[in-house]
Amino acid sequence: MSYQLSAVVADAELFREQTAELDHAILGELRQDFALLPITPQLVLELTGSLPDFATDERSAEHPFGLVLSPTLIELLARWSQSGPVAYLEAEFGGGVGYQSAAVWLGGALSWGPRFDDELDTPREQWPINSALTRLGVEPGTWIDPFAELGLHLERNTDGWLAHGRRRLSADYWDELVEQWEQDR
Template sequence: MSYELQALMGTLELLTVAAAEVPAARVVPLAQGLALIPLTSAVLSALQGDAAVPKPAGGAGFGWHSDGFELRIAAWSKAGPIACVEAEYFGGSGTQRAAVWSDGRVVLGPLTSGDSEPSPAEGTPISRALRCLGGHVEPGRADEFDSVGLGAHRSTAGWATG
């Protein structure tokens, strides 16, 4: 079974305000007052902005967006922390990446975990990003990823239409 996700995450309030600037964006509530915006091709296209704009110093360097993307995320993060996450798994093997911006700059990451690496004691990249956003492990749940409900859909498209 596969799982893939490309999304922005933050509080429901912050992402609702941010999404108002991007007509294609859909805010999906999660548990613990958090939410995500699936990074569909339409949303990514709207967020990319001017590719000629230089990346801010200390940028996260995700490879699937243009230089203007981080500037938009950095601007939104002045109102509260916002994370950019990606995960891709098939048959239990895969990767995760995450970075968190707050007050206009990257404060966590970019973090990457891959197939050949043991899971770090401090948690996976996405779980660590969720902690920066206020997420926590609930009793009976495996981690922050599970606690906020990121297993509800298996793909970015599923989050966008679900």
Template sequence: MGYTLEAVIAGDALLGAAARELPGATVVPLAQGLALLPMTEGRYPGGSAAEPADGLGFWSLPAGFAAVLARWSAAGPVAYGEADYFGGTGEQRAAVWAAGALVWGPSHTPEGRPSSPAGSPLSQALRRLGATAGGAVDEFAAVGLDRHRSTERWARAGGG
């Protein structure tokens, strides 16, 4: 069974307000006061074309969208993350913007390599947004990112 995710994650109020500038945007509540904006193909500026010139290495971040994330982060920290797994192998990449600038990452765990001792890129990014693992295995599970297995399912969960 696979898992794919391309999403913006931030505080629910911040992300709800920011997403209003994107026609048809879907914001899905997560645990711990966070929310997720699934970046489904073709729904946001630049579609799913990656930003090869930005040096961040994301495969689905729409062209120019890093600047949007930086602008949104003036209101609080904002993360962008991607994950692609099948049969237990895959990769993750995540970054966090705050106060208008990239402040962490991108962190990347390539296919075939274990996550760092600090956790997976998505868990580390979530920690920078204030998430805690609590009784869960990690921040990823604690906020509920394991609830759906694809970006499209997240979009449908939010009514998008």
């Protein structure tokens, strides 16, 4: 089963304030009062005035993201981070092969990253997305790591997150379905 993620994660209220007037901003509710903003070409165009550019080379520490973070997009993330930490997350996996990358902005500037990993052979808390989420303030819980704690495993790609947001589902919704299913068995 494949997995693809290209999104910004931040406090849900920060996103509500910053994206209220945007036509293409669809927020996916996560746990712990965080939200995910799926990055689509339409959203990048609305935010920056330009179509997104995508890297053609292989992901690496020197080129951690598939989406080329334009100066306008970086400036926007930095501006949003004046209200609280903001992370850009990217992951792509298929057949056990893939990568994840992340960067965090805080106080109007890049504060961590970008970090890239395509081996994921270190402890889970050191993986780029988990490290970024910890910097956002994700608290440990019953799930295996910050990624699962927020519910980032619930959808497999951008289209899934867009549907999740349009239906106004929360990560808790899926937990409630599992509980109901277990009770009905």
